[in-house]
Amino acid sequence: MTVVDGLGKSIVIEKQPQRISSKTLFTDAVLLDLVDDASLSSLTDLAINPNYSLIIDRLPDGVPLLGLNIEMIIANRPDILFAANWSDPAKLSILESAGITVFRLQAPKNINEIEAEIARVGQIVNKNAQAQQIITTMRSRLKADIISTEHKLTGMDYNPWGTSSGQDSSWNGLLEQANVVNIIKDYATDKYGQVPISKEMIIALNPEVLFIPAWVYGDDNTASKFKQDVLSDPSLQSVSAIKHNRVYQVPHALRGVYSQYYVDAIRFINHSVYK
CATH class of the missing domain: 3.40.50.1980 (Nitrogenase molybdenum iron protein domain)
Incomplete structure (x- = not known):
C-alpha cells in the first residue's frame, strides 16, 4: 500500500503493521479504538499528563509511554511510527535510517479533516471498519449532544x-x-x-x-x-x-x-x- 503523509511524501506500507508506535496524542487516542493493546509498542509520554491527555483512564498496562526517544524507539522495533508533521525531522530521519517506517500526520483543523485522518490511520493499520465506526460514533454524538439554536451568539x-x-x-x-x-x-x-x-x-x-x-x-x-x-x-x-x-x-x-x-x-x- 502506498499512502501520502502530512508532508506530501509517498510512504510504502509493505504489510499490515503488527507493532505500532504513536508519537502524537491524536494517534494515541485513535489507535486505542482501532487495535489491540498488544499491537502498541509505545504511546506518547504526554498521554499520562492531565493537562494534555483525555485518555489517562484508558492507558493499557505494559505499553511504554515515550517521547521521541530514538534509542528506546529503535529498541522497541515498531513496524510503523506515527508522528506529527512538525515533529523533529532530524530524529525522524534517524528512525527511518534504522529501517522504521515513519508516517507524519497533518494537524487537522476541523471535524472533516479529523475524520479524514482517522480514516487514513485506519487504512494504514488495516482497520477500516473500526475507523468508520469511530467516525459514525462522532457524528451520532454530535447529532444527539449538540444544542441547536436559531440565534447563534x-x-x-x-x-x-x-x-x-x-x-x-x-x-x-x-x-x-x-x-x-x-x-x-x-x-x-x-x-x-x-x-x-x-x-x-x-x-x-x-x-x-x-x-x-x-x-x-x-x-x-x-x-x-x-x-x-x-x-x-x-x-x-x-x-x-x-x-x-x-x-x-x-x-x-x-x-x-x-x-x-x-x-x-x-x-x-x-x-x-x-x-
Missing part, C-alpha cells in the same frame, strides 16, 4: 499573551460546530492561525461570549490570575461577555484536541454557552 478566545484564534485554526472549527460565531474569523492570521488582540479590539468587537484558558504552560497560577484580571478590568466592563457573565475557562486538553474527542470539546463549548 458571537464569541472568541482570548489568551494571556494577547492573541485569539482566527479562520485558519482548529478553534474556529470548534466554534462553528458548537453553534458559536467566531467574531474574528475574517481577520488576518499568522502561520499558527492566531490574530493579535488588544483590549481596544475586544471592546470594539463586543463578543457575547469569551473563552479563556483553564491552564497555561509554565505556571499553574497564570490562568486563574488572567481570569480575575479579565473579569475585573475596568476597561472591559462594557463588553457583553463580561457584562452577562459569559466568560468560560476551557480545559487545555479540550482546547488542543484533534482526535475523536474533538466532539467532547464541541460539546463543552456548546453546553457552556447554551445550556
